Amino acid sequence: MLEAIFEEFFARYNFWTAVLIIFIGIYAAIAKNNLLKKLLGLNLLQTGIFLFFISLGDIGNLQTLGIGDATPPIIWRTAEEKGYMYANPLPHVLMLTGIVVSAATTCVALALLVRIYKEYGTIEEDKILEIEALRGD
Amino acid sequence: MIDTFVEQFPILIVTTGVFSAFTILVSGIFSRKIGYYILLFVTAIHFMMSIAILNYVISFGRIHYWIGGWRPPWGIEYVVDHLNAYVLVVILFLSFLSVVFAKRSVEKEIDEKKHPTFYTVMQLLIAGCCGVVVTGDVFNLFVLAEVASLATYALIAIAGGKALRASFTYLILGSIAICFYLLGIGFLYAVTGTLNMIDMRLLLQNIYDNKMVQVAFALVVVGLGIKAAVFPLHTWQPDAYTYAPSAVTLIMSTVVAKTFVYALIRIVFSVFTVNFLQKYINAWELVSWLAAVTIIVGSILAFRQYNIKRMLAYSSIVNVAYIMLGISMFYSYWGLSGALANILNHAVAKGCAFAAIGAIIYKTGLKDVRYYSGLAKKMPYTCGAFLISALTLIGIPPLAGFVTKFYLMLGCLEVKNYTMLAVILLGSLLTLAYFWRVVEEMYFKSVEDENTHGNAEERFNEAPITMLAPTMLLAILCIALGIYWLTSIPLEIIDKMIASMGVILK
Numbered sequence: 226m227l228e229a230i231f232e233e234f235f236a237r238y239n240f241w242t243a244v245l246i247i248f249i250g251i252y253a254a255i256a257k258n259n260l261l262k263k264l265l266g267l268n269l270l271q272t273g274i275f276l277f278f279i280s281l282g283d284i285g286n287l288q289t290l291g292i293g294d295a296t297p298p299i300i301w302r303t304a305e306e307k308g309y310m311y312a313n314p315l316p317h318v319l320m321l322t323g324i325v326v327s328a329a330t331t332c333v334a335l336a337l338l339v340r341i342y343k344e345y346g347t348i349e350e351d352k353i354l355e356i357e358a359l360r361g362d
Numbered sequence: 363m364i365d366t367f368v369e370q371f372p373i374l375i376v377t378t379g380v381f382s383a384f385t386i387l388v389s390g391i392f393s394r395k396i397g398y399y400i401l402l403f404v405t406a407i408h409f410m411m412s413i414a415i416l417n418y419v420i421s422f423g424r425i426h427y428w429i430g431g432w433r434p435p436w437g438i439e440y441v442v443d444h445l446n447a448y449v450l451v452v453i454l455f456l457s458f459l460s461v462v463f464a465k466r467s468v469e470k471e472i473d474e475k476k477h478p479t480f481y482t483v484m485q486l487l488i489a490g491c492c493g494v495v496v497t498g499d500v501f502n503l504f505v506l507a508e509v510a511s512l513a514t515y516a517l518i519a520i521a522g523g524k525a526l527r528a529s530f531t532y533l534i535l536g537s538i539a540i541c542f543y544l545l546g547i548g549f550l551y552a553v554t555g556t557l558n559m560i561d562m563r564l565l566l567q568n569i570y571d572n573k574m575v576q577v578a579f580a581l582v583v584v585g586l587g588i589k590a591a592v593f594p595l596h597t598w599q600p601d602a603y604t605y606a607p608s609a610v611t612l613i614m615s616t617v618v619a620k621t622f623v624y625a626l627i628r629i630v631f632s633v634f635t636v637n638f639l640q641k642y643i644n645a646w647e648l649v650s651w652l653a654a655v656t657i658i659v660g661s662i663l664a665f666r667q668y669n670i671k672r673m674l675a676y677s678s679i680v681n682v683a684y685i686m687l688g689i690s691m692f693y694s695y696w697g698l699s700g701a702l703a704n705i706l707n708h709a710v711a712k713g714c715a716f717a718a719i720g721a722i723i724y725k726t727g728l729k730d731v732r733y734y735s736g737l738a739k740k741m742p743y744t745c746g747a748f749l750i751s752a753l754t755l756i757g758i759p760p761l762a763g764f765v766t767k768f769y770l771m772l773g774c775l776e777v778k779n780y781t782m783l784a785v786i787l788l789g790s791l792l793t794l795a796y797f798w799r800v801v802e803e804m805y806f807k808s809v810e811d812e813n814t815h816g817n818a819e820e821r822f823n824e825a826p827i828t829m830l831a832p833t834m835l836l837a838i839l840c841i842a843l844g845i846y847w848l849t850s851i852p853l854e855i856i857d858k859m860i861a862s863m864g865v866i867l868k
Contacts (some may be wrong), residue, residue, distance in 0.1 A: 246544070254534055263534050270541050278548050316551070319496065319501055323544065326508045330537050333512050337519055341526045353527055 239280040246273030260341065260348040264334045271327040275320045282316035366801055368418040369425050370442045371411045372496040375450075375728065376506070378404065379489025383482050390478025397481040398465060404490060405461050409454040416447040424862070425718070426498075434498075435561040441498030443671040443862035444855065445702075449624045450495045452706050456616040456713050457488045459832040463717055464609035466826045467724055471607045472520060480520060487513035487613065491621040500547050500633070501557045503625060507589070511536050514618055521740030528601035535598045539588035546581030549574045550633075559633050563864070570638050579638070582629050590622035592686055593656035596679045603675035611671060615678050616713040620705055627701075631863040636692055650690035654785040656683035661792030665799075667785050668731050673796060674712065677755060680789065687782060688770055697773030697865075699856045700766050703847055707762040709755070710843060714751035714836035718744050721825035721833060731800050735807035740823050743830055745804045747837035752797040752833075754840040755791045764842050765847040828866040 234241050246269055253266025298314040338348055345353050382404040386397040419425060419442055425438040442450070464484070472480055490510030497503050502832035515536070519529035551557060553574045554565040569575055584595065591599040603611050630639070639646045655682055681704065688701025722737065722746045725730060738745040754763035767786055774783040824830060847853070 251538065254538055258501065260530060267534060267537050267541075270538065274541055274545050274548065277545065278551075281548065281552050316548075319557075322501075322505055326505065329512055330508070330533070333515050334530065334533050337515070337526060337530050340519065340522070341530060344526055357527070359525055 237348070239276060239283075243273045243277040243280065246270075246276065249273075258350050260338055260350060260353075263350075264331065264338070268327065268331060269333070271330075275323055275327075278316040278320045278323070281311040365418060365422065368414050369427060370396060371415050372425060372442050373427050373429065374409050375411055375454075376489055376493040376496065379408065379485060379492060383485040383489060383829040386478060386485055387482040390482070394415060394474060394477050397478045398461075401481045401485050402458075402461050404485065405454070405458045408488070409451075409458045409493070412447070412450045412454045416440055416451050419444055419447040420858070423687050424526040433713040435556045435558040437556055439498040439560075440496045441531060441560065442496055444858040445624075445628070445776070445862050446495055447856065448702075448859060449620065449705060450492060452709050453495065453620055454488075454606065455619045456709050457491075459713065459717070459836065460609060460617070461479065462831055463612060463720065463832045465828050466827060468607065470724055471609075480517070483513045483516045483520075484613070486510075488617065491617050494621050494625055498559050498560065499557050499618050500550070500559060500629070504544055504547065507543070507622070507625065508540055510618060510621065511540065511589070514610075517610040518602050518614075519609045520610070521605055523605065524601075525605035525607075528598075528605045532598040532602045535588055536863055537587055539585045539595075542581045542588075543585030546578040546585060549578035549581070553578075559628070560634060562636060564634050566634065567637070570641055573637075576642070579634055579642075585628065586622055586626040586629065590619060590626055590682055591679055592626075592682055593652060593660060593679055599679060600672050600675040603678070604669055604672045608716070608723055611714060612652045612716045612720060615674070615716050616709040616804065619678060619682065620709050623682060623705060627863070628690070631692070635864055639692055650779075650782060651687055653683040653687035653690060654782060656680060657687070657785055657789035658792070661796065665792065665796040669729050670731050670734075670800065671716075671729060673731070673800075674715055677715075677793070677796075678708075678712055680793070681712065681755070684708075684766060684770060684786075684789075687786075688773065691777055691779070691782075693774050694773040694776045695860070696769045698777055698860050699853070700769030700773055701767055702856055702859055704766040707766050707840075707843060707847075710836050710839045711751045711763055714747055714833060714840060715755070717829070717833040717836060718748035718751065720840055721829045724829060725823055731803055734803040735799060736804075738804045740820075741825065744825055744833060746844045748804070749801055750840050752801055754844070756793045756797055760841075760844045760848055762844040762847065763851075765844055770847075786867075 226255060250266045250270030250273055252267070254263050254270060255266075255268060257263050298311045300311075341353070342348055345356050347356075382400060386400050389396045389400060408624045415425065423443075425440075425442040426434075427442075428434065429438045429440065432438070461484070468477065468480060487510055490506050490513060494503055494505030494510060497506060515529050518532065519526050538619075547557070550562060550566070553569060553572055554562050556562050556565060566575060588595040603615060606614065623816075655711055660676050660680040660683060664673045664680065667673040667676060685701045685704050687707075688697045688699075688704065691697030722734075722741060725741060725744075726737070728734060728737075750761070754761040756762045757767040759768075767790060770786055774780065774786065825833075
């Protein structure tokens with residue numbers, strides 16, 4: 226039983242890691258009280274998704290088919306002659322865009338955090354809500 | 363000649379939009395005033411282009427634009443059919459009015475130094491929303507949605523104070539939403555190997571049993587549901603609407619909300635198709651129950667708010683629920699028609715309401731309903747427009763909001779779902795209750811304050827023309843649209859839209 230679980234995990238460890246990172250990220254983004262930690266959770270979530278996409282492009286683990294590992298997506302003569310499989314570059318390209326988007330989100334969020342800290346003197350969510358309640362609508 | 367040119371318009375709207383944003387930013391170095399006029403001009407041109415696109419689509423059918431000449435499914439494709447073109451016209455029209463409205467409102471609410479950046483970000487928001495609407499590629503939709511979202515976060519935060527916290531909450535939730543959507547796309551890409559919507563639709567047809575596809579559907583619906591503020595995923599929305607500057611609330615409640623509702627409809631109907639929904643109809647029924655709960659709970663929550671913007675924010679949630687109720691009855695012609703008509707009707711009515719409130723806040727600074735006594739004497743046109751929008755949202759015939767509810771009720775009768783019929787009627791009554799409070803304060807409470815009887819200027823104190831004109835135009839449209847929808851049944855455009863969603867009704 227345990228062996229089967231381990232086997233399943235190690236056969237696709239990158240996907241399982243992605244799932245783990247995504248869940249930790251979502252938990253942190255929702256449950257943490259400190260706004261910066263929320264942001265870090267969000268970044269983890271995005272990183273998990275990047276890992277998932279990048280894993281999609283890889284065609285490793287092909288020994289069972291007798292082909293061997295996939296090569297990087299560069300076409301050169303030997304690869305063509307021997308009929309190597311190559312990794313799918315599209316998900317990687319998508320994630321380049323994804324990383325840019327993630328960086329932009331982080332920039333906006335950090336800028337907001339600076340403003341929030343100047344306004345309230347804290348970035349703990351419960352304290353901010355307390356201060357807001359004191360100020361009234 | 364012009365017709366072949368129109369085929370380039372979808373991409374031109376997006377690219378010139380982004381280019382214009384940078385131009386506004388650079389022009390800010392030389393003059394703080396000129397940015398606004400660039401934005402106004404570009405948005406006006408875009409609105410005319412969108413009308414040309416709608417016209418073209420009606421007479422010649424779908425527009426396909428291949429970016430860089432790469433054929434789909436390899437390249438990014440922009441597809442505009444009846445549904446896109448209609449939503450594009452709606453959002454660009456509302457963007458244009460918001461921009462007209464923004465001038466005086468922004469001058470008052472935002473530091474002059476920030477004007478060029480404000481208009482830059484506003485232009486990016488409009489370009490991003492247009493991009494989401496015209497794209498035919500699921501990943502491109504993600505990128506453009508994020509352009510629009512980041513612009514929205516910045517625009518909310520520009521108000522300072524509580525808006526900062528509201529904006530941060532929205533940023534976290536909105537980014538999680540977009541991540542869910544991205545993950546859903548990843549699953550779909552893993553099973554189909556394509557990102558093009560039309561291609562994906564064809565490839566998905568035979569693998570609806572696949573667990574990946576089911577999970578992807580759930581992720582995409584939840585992701586876009588958060589962005590469109592569908593209950594119970596709406597928690598960011600009331601704060602964001604309440605604390606944002608008036609002009610931003612106006613553009614968010616109309617343009618951004620409708621864009622994401624459109625994206626949801628597009629993915630659900632054009633990528634997953636009705637057959638998928640039919641297969642998992644029990645799960646999809648949940649949407650109609652959620653919508654029903656939202657209509658009741660949202661209305662009650664709206665009734666409890668004294669801050670007028672927060673009240674209208676809850677009203678927006680209720681109206682998105684009407685759209686969701688309509689698309690949950692996808693097997694009914696009238697249900698879908700109601701949902702599609704409400705995209706325009708609610709944009710116009712809520713735009714009118716937020717514009718009127720923006721004008722009132724501009725003049726008096728009052729956000730609390732309880733201080734609105736006798737406002738109708740002071741600002742008769744603005745209050746008149748607000749009254750019309752309130753009546754529209756309540757659903758008094760022959761105004762536009764009535765048409766939505768009428769269609770939805772016909773849809774309920776068509777599928778013999780009497781519970782939802784009762785919910786819609788109850789929802790209308792509750793809407794009447796919370797809008798009547800405001801109208802009563804405005805029109806029927808006499809002014810006790812001595813000061814207002816002072817001079818004539820204080821008694822009649824109307825908002826400036828650039829704020830009043832969009833409000834009045836929207837109020838007139840509330841009436842005109844209602845009459846148009848009612849007198850021209852059966853509606854060709856709605857039939858075409860339903861056909862372009864890939865729904866075939868018996």
